[in-house]
Amino acid sequence: MTENNDKLHLKRRSFMIGAAAVGAGLAMPSLSRAASWPERPLTMIVPSDAGGSLDRTIRGLSTVMQKHIGQPIQVENRPGGSFMLGVRYFLQQPQDGDVILAHALSPYIASSILFHDAPYKMEDFSFINAHWSDWDVIAAYKDSPYQTLPDLLKAIKENPKKVRASVVTGSSGHLTTLLMLQRSGIPIENLNLVTFQGGGQARQAIAGGQVDFIVIAGSGSEGIRDFIKPLAVVRDTPHADWDAPVLSEATKPLGLSLPVLPGSMRGLAMSSGFRAEHPDRWDIISSAYKATLEDPEFIEFAETNAMGHDWLGSEETTAKVMAVHDVFAEFKPLLQR
Numbered sequence: 001m002t003e004n005n006d007k008l009h010l011k012r013r014s015f016m017i018g019a020a021a022v023g024a025g026l027a028m029p030s031l032s033r034a035a036s037w038p039e040r041p042l043t044m045i046v047p048s049d050a051g052g053s054l055d056r057t058i059r060g061l062s063t064v065m066q067k068h069i070g071q072p073i074q075v076e077n078r079p080g081g082s083f084m085l086g087v088r089y090f091l092q093q094p095q096d097g098d099v100i101l102a103h104a105l106s107p108y109i110a111s112s113i114l115f116h117d118a119p120y121k122m123e124d125f126s127f128i129n130a131h132w133s134d135w136d137v138i139a140a141y142k143d144s145p146y147q148t149l150p151d152l153l154k155a156i157k158e159n160p161k162k163v164r165a166s167v168v169t170g171s172s173g174h175l176t177t178l179l180m181l182q183r184s185g186i187p188i189e190n191l192n193l194v195t196f197q198g199g200g201q202a203r204q205a206i207a208g209g210q211v212d213f214i215v216i217a218g219s220g221s222e223g224i225r226d227f228i229k230p231l232a233v234v235r236d237t238p239h240a241d242w243d244a245p246v247l248s249e250a251t252k253p254l255g256l257s258l259p260v261l262p263g264s265m266r267g268l269a270m271s272s273g274f275r276a277e278h279p280d281r282w283d284i285i286s287s288a289y290k291a292t293l294e295d296p297e298f299i300e301f302a303e304t305n306a307m308g309h310d311w312l313g314s315e316e317t318t319a320k321v322m323a324v325h326d327v328f329a330e331f332k333p334l335l336q337r
Contacts, residue, residue: 037097037281041072044102044268047086049079052200053220054266057132057307058102061289064298069288075102079197082116082169083108091120095274097281104264105130105317110325111170115335122325126275127317128286130267131293132308135235136173137218137242138250139228144212149231149250152213153184160190164211166202169195170335172261172324173215176234178334183256217263218242222306236260241306262324266308267317286314 044062048054055077062073078086086101087109093099103109105127112118138149146152156163167174174195181188194211196202199220206214207227218233230244238246247258268289275282292298293309302309312320328335 037284038069038071040098041074042066042069042098042100044073044075044100045086045090046075046077046102047079047083047090047108048077048104048198049200050077052198052203053134053217053307054102054104054199054264056220056305057266057302060298060301060305060307061102061131061292064295064301065288065292068291068295069284082112082197084112084116084118087112088119091124091271095271095277097270097274097278097285100285101125101269102267103269104266105269106262106265106321106324107172107328108170108264109321110328111335114325114328114332115170122322124272125269126272126282126314127321128268128270128282128289128314129293129310129312130265130317130320131289131310131312132219132264132266132302133310133320134217134219134263134266134308135233135239136176136215136261136263137221137230137244138176138213138215138232138234138247139206139221139230139244140213141206141209141211142227142229143209144229146213146231147229149180150253152231153180153186153254156181156190157184157186160187161192163190163213164192164194166194166196166205166211166214166216168199168202168216169197171216172234172263173217175328175331175335176258176261177215179258179331180251180256182334183258184254219306219308220264234260234263259327261327262320265317265320265324 044058046055046058059075062075066073078089090099090101140146167177178188199216202214202216203224205211207224230242232247232250233239233242233244234247247260251258290311293311299309
């Protein structure tokens with residue numbers, strides 16, 4: 001293990017230990033605490049545009065969660081700056097629990113830190129839970145001539161700047177796209193790559209035929225299914241709802257070996273300072289969130305819209321978020337080109 005990796009391992013370990021020490025587990029709030037807080041409506045800050053998969057799942061979550069926490073919950077979109085504007089705004093608010101960060105916790109917090117010099121660090125956050133972990137799909141526009149992933153890559157190689165793609169900046173789909181080109185020996189500059197601040201805009205681009213292909217969260221793409229043809233799913237196993245080969249099978253004719261990067265992990269987080277100073281309020285929010293995910297009303301909403309409703313808990317969510325951070329750190333030079 002190199003010295004840098006040793007430092008990264010120790011940093012990650014210290015972060016995990018610190019997070020565990022601040023809150024030892026999920027405790028159900030007592031009636032007395034629940035009666036005293038919250039005393040006014042709560043706000044969930046979504047650092048992306050309205051209409052995307054993150055926005056839609058959080059609006060569904062907030063509608064049900066407000067009955068479990070005893071106060072109305074409003075959703076406020078603050079997009080921009082590669083997701084940094086909304087996150088910065090959240091951190092600038094009083095950390096008393098009245099404002100909650102609702103985000104694609106992974107990979108966008110890590111990517112904003114690694115690639116955009118965000119004025120915060122991973123240790124500034126305490127992750128409550130990621131209830132919807134996604135995977136990516138590589139899909140061409142329905143009327144494009146590309147029938148397979150090798151067809152698409154050949155076109156990019158032979159026709160510089162002619163093929164257009166849409167990705168969300170700093171996403172796993174963004175990194176997968178660059179890795180496909182790099183390991184195929186195709187200059188990255190050959191691709192006309194259009195980056196967006198949110199999945200809603202990126203999907204609109206492919207649905208409208210403005211780009212030739214997209215690499216984006218699959219479960220969040222049900223709404224554009226009629227406008228695309230999937231070429232591959234970035235998974236180790238096939239997906240029953242998508243008629244497409246897994247990434248390793250799709251790239252086998254080319255002799256490529258590509259990592260299967262995890263997609264977006266959407267959920268809730270607070271600042272680490274809040275968790276340390278208000279452990280009782282942390283427990284109230286966590287318990288209300290967990291109760292929401294177990295509520296038949298939210299389960300029906302999530303399953304109808306092909307969304308997740310998992311309870312991983314803080315420790316497992318933190319471990320997964322930090323693991324993705326490490327993967328993105330490994331490929332940092334590629335995404336900074």
